[in-house]
Amino acid sequence: MFEFLQYEFMQRAFIAAVLVSVACGAVGTYVVIKRIVSLSGAISHAAFGGVGLGYFLGVNPVLAAIPFSILAAISMGAVREKVKISQDTAIGILWSVGMALGILFINLKSGFAPDLFSYLFGSIITVSNSDLYIMLILDIIILLIVLLFRNEFIGVSFDEEFSQVVGLHTTFINMLLLALIALSIVVLIKVVGVILLIALLAIPAAIAKQYTYNIRKLMILSTILGVILTTLGLVLSFIFNLSSGATIVLVMAAAFLLSYYIQD
Amino acid sequence: MTNAVEIGNVSFTFLEQTVLEDVSLTIEEKDFIAIIGPNGGGKSTLLKIILGLLKPDKGEVKVFGRKPQNARDLVGYLPQYTHFDPDFPINVYQTVLMGRYHGLLKKYTSEDERMVLQALKDVDMLDYQDRQISRLSGGQMQRVLIARALARQPKLLLMDEPMASIDPEMQDAFYKLTSRLKNKMAMILVSHDVGTVSMHVDKIACLNRRLFYHGPAEEAGDGLEKIYHCSIDLISHGVPHRMLRKH
Numbered sequence: 394m395f396e397f398l399q400y401e402f403m404q405r406a407f408i409a410a411v412l413v414s415v416a417c418g419a420v421g422t423y424v425v426i427k428r429i430v431s432l433s434g435a436i437s438h439a440a441f442g443g444v445g446l447g448y449f450l451g452v453n454p455v456l457a458a459i460p461f462s463i464l465a466a467i468s469m470g471a472v473r474e475k476v477k478i479s480q481d482t483a484i485g486i487l488w489s490v491g492m493a494l495g496i497l498f499i500n501l502k503s504g505f506a507p508d509l510f511s512y513l514f515g516s517i518i519t520v521s522n523s524d525l526y527i528m529l530i531l532d533i534i535i536l537l538i539v540l541l542f543r544n545e546f547i548g549v550s551f552d553e554e555f556s557q558v559v560g561l562h563t564t565f566i567n568m569l570l571l572a573l574i575a576l577s578i579v580v581l582i583k584v585v586g587v588i589l590l591i592a593l594l595a596i597p598a599a600i601a602k603q604y605t606y607n608i609r610k611l612m613i614l615s616t617i618l619g620v621i622l623t624t625l626g627l628v629l630s631f632i633f634n635l636s637s638g639a640t641i642v643l644v645m646a647a648a649f650l651l652s653y654y655i656q657d
Numbered sequence: 658m659t660n661a662v663e664i665g666n667v668s669f670t671f672l673e674q675t676v677l678e679d680v681s682l683t684i685e686e687k688d689f690i691a692i693i694g695p696n697g698g699g700k701s702t703l704l705k706i707i708l709g710l711l712k713p714d715k716g717e718v719k720v721f722g723r724k725p726q727n728a729r730d731l732v733g734y735l736p737q738y739t740h741f742d743p744d745f746p747i748n749v750y751q752t753v754l755m756g757r758y759h760g761l762l763k764k765y766t767s768e769d770e771r772m773v774l775q776a777l778k779d780v781d782m783l784d785y786q787d788r789q790i791s792r793l794s795g796g797q798m799q800r801v802l803i804a805r806a807l808a809r810q811p812k813l814l815l816m817d818e819p820m821a822s823i824d825p826e827m828q829d830a831f832y833k834l835t836s837r838l839k840n841k842m843a844m845i846l847v848s849h850d851v852g853t854v855s856m857h858v859d860k861i862a863c864l865n866r867r868l869f870y871h872g873p874a875e876e877a878g879d880g881l882e883k884i885y886h887c888s889i890d891l892i893s894h895g896v897p898h899r900m901l902r903k904h
Contacts, residue, residue: 426746541762548755551745558708558734559758559809606746606789 409520410623412528416577418616419539421598427550434591435484437578439465439491441587444512445498466571515586515638528580585638596645600652659722661813661843667716680868689844691854694864700847733806735816743791750786756808776804796827816846832857
């Protein structure tokens, strides 16, 4: 039954499942409670521009996606501060512009990108050792920032106006949170791809939120749920020879529905 | 003695609309004043200018002799509570603790903890400190938000439409609380309803883009008549005149 554990690529895939779940738990919690799921979705699609840039420059696309997605996050943050453009419109624009840039970059590099699909829809079994190192380092950075700025993040998520009144630098903290979302998106790219990854940020936290009102417990519970559901999706995709990213997303969606009905 | 708030000839324009025009207003220490005016009359804008959240286009604002942004350790704020996600994963204690925020990377101390518990006691919500905010009634939530403002030990308390979110029977409890706080700090309350408010506050300012009247509530007879004339179609409900005579 567990013969698949002998494969090195499967071992790497399991490590990847744990690493993505940490990012999902820590950052996905804020994505859900601050209600910025679609904004995060826009950043994730925009990150594809970075993937394309990586191809174009001949560097690891995951690495190239780091500055690119942070830039996308910060420009989203800048738009939020301006009242004249609606956030909804900005989300739509950023979403497609990022993807369009990615496609053009790939075009410029003689057109053919063999593993392009894995960045769009994810492919947890093609995660390399260097990908794992990048994910690990990003996870550590994410956890440090979440820990250091927890009071600030809770403040801007709950009541931005009051936070500002008590002297919290809400603009900076909002930017930092968006940058953090950008980093966790990079962690997730290889596993589920830019198109599907918003499900991993949103669903584990959305399930966990039904069972606890404590933010720390919410993060831990979403991380555990992330590990279980990602692993389950991975195993199912291996057994039935299905696309891993899509299988993981559907397993999570099924778990969400289930938890919703149990809760009712 | 420094005044709590000094507003001098303040004008504010938003999206080419004049929201405030040449408003001057002085609020002394331990004043309890209601800023009354119609919706869209600039009350909340004035509050946000005092809080330093908005900058006036013209004029000057001083809070305890400082710029509003530099006086934040002296100011408590009770926002309108409509902009909350009631389902937010936070309990009463943590909500009030936000009032004690000191700055980036600074931890909350045992002193902060004491202040939070004291503030919760002041609003009779100590027994609810572990409760998640979605399980509070409107009146309870408002008391928690007042505690959050009080936890800062403010010298000036700003309240934006505190009556809008609570049941009529909760209003008595609210005014009992404000009368207890009266000797400790200056309080500014914003309301679109002149009726019951004017019986409880010391002073009234009538604001509709411009300041029509500012003075003691009980001596407001003729003055109020004048405001009432000025803005008779704007403040159409309540019977401020009679209420004030009774006072």
